[in-house]
Amino acid sequence: MRFTAFIHVQHLLGTGHVVRAVNIGKALAKKGGDVTLASGNTIPPTLDTGPLEIVKLPACRSPDAAFKRLVTLDGEDIDDEWKSARVKASIQAFGSKNYDLLLTETYPFGRRQLDFELTPLLNHAKSMTKPPVIATSIRDILVRKKELWKEEWMADQALNYYDRVLIHADPDFIQLEDSFPFAERVNHLVRYTGYASGDARSQAEGSDGEDEIVVSCGGGAVAEGLLLAALEAKPLSRRAEDATWRVLIGHDISEDAFSIYKLSAPKGVIVERARRDFPDLLKRARLSVSQAGYNTVLDILIAGVPAVFVPFAQENETEQGQRAEALAHHGRAVVTPEAGLAPERLAAAVDDALALPRSHHQVQLGGAETSADILVRDLQIRSAEQSP
Incomplete structure (x- = not known):
C-alpha cells in the first residue's frame, strides 16, 4: 500500500x-x-x-x-x-x-x-x-x-x-x-x-564492553550527578573494582564539559562519547549503570544485563522512577535515588546489582x-x- x-x-x-x-x-x-x-x-x-x-x-x-x-x-x-x-x-x-x-x-x-x-x-x-x-x-x-x-x-x-x-x-x-x-x-x-x-543489526565487531561496567546517560543534559559519581565509584566497589568502567557521554553535553570529564577519569575508567553500538556493548557487559529513560531501558531489557538505575527525578518527573521500580520488581535492576547521589552509594548499588542473574525473559x-x-x-x- x-x-x-x-x-x-x-x-x-x-x-x-x-x-x-x-x-x-x-x-x-x-x-x-x-x-x-x-x-x-x-x-x-x-x-x-x-x-x-x-x-x-x-x-x-x-x-x-x-x-x-x-x-x-x-x-x-x-x-x-x-x-x-x-x-x-x-x-x-x-x-x-x-x-x-x-x-x-x-x-x-x-x-x-x-x-x-x-x-x-x-x-x-x-x-x-x-x-x-x-x-x-x-x-x-x-x-x-x-x-x-x-x-x-x-x-x-x-x-x-x-x-x-x-x-x-x-x-x-x-x-x-x-x-x-x-x-x-x-x-x-x-x-x-x-x-x-530500532532496526535489527548484526553484532558489531570488537570486544569493547566485554565484562565491563557500562555507564550511560542518554543525551546527558540532566545527568551530571550520575556522571560525577560514576567517575569515582570504581575503587569503592567490591564486585567491580577489577572491571573496566566505560562512561559514555551524550551529545547534549558540551565539548568543554566532555573534556573535563575525560581528564577527570581515573585509571581503569574510559570516558568517550555515546556510541551507535551501545546495544552491543550492553550484550557483552557485566553491568549497566544509567538513568531509566525509555530507550536505554529497552536496550537493557534486550541485552538481559543486570542494571543499576538512577532515575531522573528532578522537579515533578515521575516517569523514570516508575519504570525503574517496575524493573526492580521483576528482579532486573537495583534502583538508587538521584538526590544526594554519592560515589559510595553508587558503588554499593553496583555491588547489589551484580548479585542479580542475567535475564533470558523476552519482553514484547x-x-x-x-x-x-x-x-x-x-x-x-x-x-x-x-x-x-
Whole structure:
C-alpha cells in the first residue's frame, strides 16, 4: 500500500522521543509510506533517519527539568512572533502534500506547552476534504500531573481529534492505567505495540564492553550527578573494582564539559562519547549503570544485563522512577535515588546489582513494526470508508 505520513516530534531535553519517532517512521517507510518527519529540535548525530524526509521546524528546547519554559537553541525565551512562525512552519509542512496519516509523538499526553501549535495543526487536518488518520505515539509510562484537570484535558483532546493511541509497551509489564487516571475513557482508541526498538543489526565487531561496567546517560543534559559519581565509584566497589568502567557521554553535553570529564577519569575508567553500538556493548557487559529513560531501558531489557538505575527525578518527573521500580520488581535492576547521589552509594548499588542473574525473559518488542502494521490497517479502513 502506498501512502503518505507526517510525523511531528519535539524532544526537549533527552533524545528518546525523536528516536522512537524515527523508528516508527522507518517502519512505515518499509510498508510503502512516503514519510516526512517534522522535528522541533536538533536530531542527534548518532541517529540514522534513513529514508525519512526531514523538516526542521523553528527549534526549541527546555532550559531545565521543570519544562515550564521553552527557549530557542540559543537560550532566548520564545515569544508570540516565534510561536506564529512555528505554527506557520508546521501547517505549511503538513500542507505540502495530501498526507494520509498525521502522527504526533507524545501529544496530547504530554507536550501541552506546544498546544499553541498542535491544536491549529489538528484543526487544519480535521478540516480537510479527506481528513487523515490522526494518531498519537506514547511511551510506556506518562508523567503524572499534580492538577487532575490537565490529565482530563489530555483525554478530551484524544477524544476530540484522534483515531488511534499507540502505546509502546508490553501490557503484561505496564499498562496505561498505571500512570493515567482517565485511561478508561480512551481505551477504545488504544493499541499496545510492544516496546519500540530500532532496526535489527548484526553484532558489531570488537570486544569493547566485554565484562565491563557500562555507564550511560542518554543525551546527558540532566545527568551530571550520575556522571560525577560514576567517575569515582570504581575503587569503592567490591564486585567491580577489577572491571573496566566505560562512561559514555551524550551529545547534549558540551565539548568543554566532555573534556573535563575525560581528564577527570581515573585509571581503569574510559570516558568517550555515546556510541551507535551501545546495544552491543550492553550484550557483552557485566553491568549497566544509567538513568531509566525509555530507550536505554529497552536496550537493557534486550541485552538481559543486570542494571543499576538512577532515575531522573528532578522537579515533578515521575516517569523514570516508575519504570525503574517496575524493573526492580521483576528482579532486573537495583534502583538508587538521584538526590544526594554519592560515589559510595553508587558503588554499593553496583555491588547489589551484580548479585542479580542475567535475564533470558523476552519482553514484547517490535513496537515500531507493530505500530506500522496497526496504522496501515487504520489507513486501509479509512480508504474504504472514503471510497464512493
